[in-house]
Amino acid sequence: MQTLKVAIAGFGGVGRATADLLLSRRERYRQVYGVDVRLVAVCGSRAGLADANGLQANQLDALQAGLSGPDFVMASGADVLIEAGPSDFRSGEPGLAYLLTALAAGQDCIVISKGALVHSGRQLRELAQASGAMLKLSGAAAAALPTLDLLDHSLAGCKVLAIEGILNATTNYLLDAMSTQGLGFDAALREAQAGGFAEADPRNDTQGWDTACKLLLLANFGLGADLTMDDLVVEGIQSVTVERIEAWRAKGLVPKLVGSLTRADGAIRASVGIKTYPLSDPFALVSGKNKAIRISSDAMGETLAIGCGVEPIATAAAALKDLEHILMARAARSFSVSECSS
Numbered sequence: 001m002q003t004l005k006v007a008i009a010g011f012g013g014v015g016r017a018t019a020d021l022l023l024s025r026r027e028r029y030r031q032v033y034g035v036d037v038r039l040v041a042v043c044g045s046r047a048g049l050a051d052a053n054g055l056q057a058n059q060l061d062a063l064q065a066g067l068s069g070p071d072f073v074m075a076s077g078a079d080v081l082i083e084a085g086p087s088d089f090r091s092g093e094p095g096l097a098y099l100l101t102a103l104a105a106g107q108d109c110i111v112i113s114k115g116a117l118v119h120s121g122r123q124l125r126e127l128a129q130a131s132g133a134m135l136k137l138s139g140a141a142a143a144a145l146p147t148l149d150l151l152d153h154s155l156a157g158c159k160v161l162a163i164e165g166i167l168n169a170t171t172n173y174l175l176d177a178m179s180t181q182g183l184g185f186d187a188a189l190r191e192a193q194a195g196g197f198a199e200a201d202p203r204n205d206t207q208g209w210d211t212a213c214k215l216l217l218l219a220n221f222g223l224g225a226d227l228t229m230d231d232l233v234v235e236g237i238q239s240v241t242v243e244r245i246e247a248w249r250a251k252g253l254v255p256k257l258v259g260s261l262t263r264a265d266g267a268i269r270a271s272v273g274i275k276t277y278p279l280s281d282p283f284a285l286v287s288g289k290n291k292a293i294r295i296s297s298d299a300m301g302e303t304l305a306i307g308c309g310v311e312p313i314a315t316a317a318a319a320l321k322d323l324e325h326i327l328m329a330r331a332a333r334s335f336s337v338s339e340c341s342s
């Protein structure tokens with residue numbers, strides 16, 4: 001049986017959930033793909049663990065000091081790197097250093113943090129192309145909500161004219177809790193933090209940056225654009241008060257923080273801001289920490305998806321959906337090689 005070695009860099013809530021889910025699915029990988037998928041290494045900011053024979057769940061609570069940073073990537077001997085560290089779109093680090101090393105070595109990469117992809121997306125794409133490695137980012141591009149998969153597969157061949165997305169769970173949760181439970185901004189934010197889906201610095205959620213990052217990933221990785229954060233107008237929800245929500249409610253409107261992207265005259269324009277929707281609009285019904293995307297295309301009209309995964313397991317599952325796509329692609333590759341040589 002073929003072996004596929006997986007390493008995880010960034011071992012907080014999502015990294016650990018990904019490790020646990022991967023270990024629980026090993027039998028599935030054997031049965032469906034005929035592949036022994038081994039978790040061979042994990043690391044946090046200052047410590048890690050590696051074993052080429054495969055780590056077990058009961059070993060993962062005791063990381064050893066020192067095994068971390070880009071050296072971890074080569075030391076792991078992995079075929080696939082899952083990157084789940086902190087997200088900083090202003091520097092791309094710490095994920096960027098891991099991904100540059102892994103892609104240069106031809107390791108397939110599954111990226112869950114957004115920072116490196118936003119900061120250096122083109123470089124990473126070019127590096128992957130040059131080394132033949134696969135670069136997957138479902139976990140970074142709204143995770144349990146299918147986004148890039150819709151663009152890459154479901155709408156293949158169509159021209160996307162516009163995208164509208166409730167792409168950030170935290171702000172949707174906040175606006176919903178303020179509207180329906182009368183909670184204040186700070187109390188609602190504390191609940192989102194307790195739920196494990198707010199960013200480490202929640203201003204990245206509330207000021208619209210997380211939505212902007214995801215929108216950029218859809219534009220650049222889904223539609224082949226080359227936008228940077230400077231190309232976007234970004235507004236958050238920090239100025240929204242319970243009184244403002246009441247005024248919208250009186251008019252039958254529901255506020256949402258929305259990333260919008262339109263294609264006009266050959267150019268793609270993107271922005272993030274508050275939009276209000278009448279109750280008849282499906283976006284008005286996207287409650288709690290749910291997310292949604294509406295894509296308008298030339299030939300298939302409007303496509304709408306709503307996602308309601310429970311974090312952080314849902315993000316782990318999105319990353320492992322990418323792993324399944326890698327397993328399928330590797331199987332197809334070895335099939336075509338054996339077809340050619342027979």
Ligand SMILES: NC(=O)c1ccc[n+]([C@@H]2O[C@H](COP(=O)([O-])OP(=O)(O)OC[C@H]3O[C@@H](n4cnc5c(N)ncnc54)[C@H](O)[C@@H]3O)[C@@H](O)[C@H]2O)c1
Pocket residue numbers: 009010011012013014015043044045046068069084085086087094112113114139140143196197198199200311312315
């Ligand atoms: N939590 C969610 O629901 C969710 C959803 C989608 C994407 N994400 C993204 O996933 C990533 C991880 O989220 P999380 O909730 O697990 O955060 P977290 O803060 O729990 O985990 C991040 C981990 O990375 C480690 N780390 C810091 N510097 C590192 C370095 N140089 N090398 C290796 N590890 C390092 C930290 O010690 C921490 O354990 C973030 O980028 C986040 O934006 C999270």
Ligand SMILES: N[C@@H](CCO)C(=O)O
Pocket residue numbers: 140142167168169170171197198199205210
């Ligand atoms: N903080 C993000 C999760 C990571 O993308 C959200 O609230 O959607």
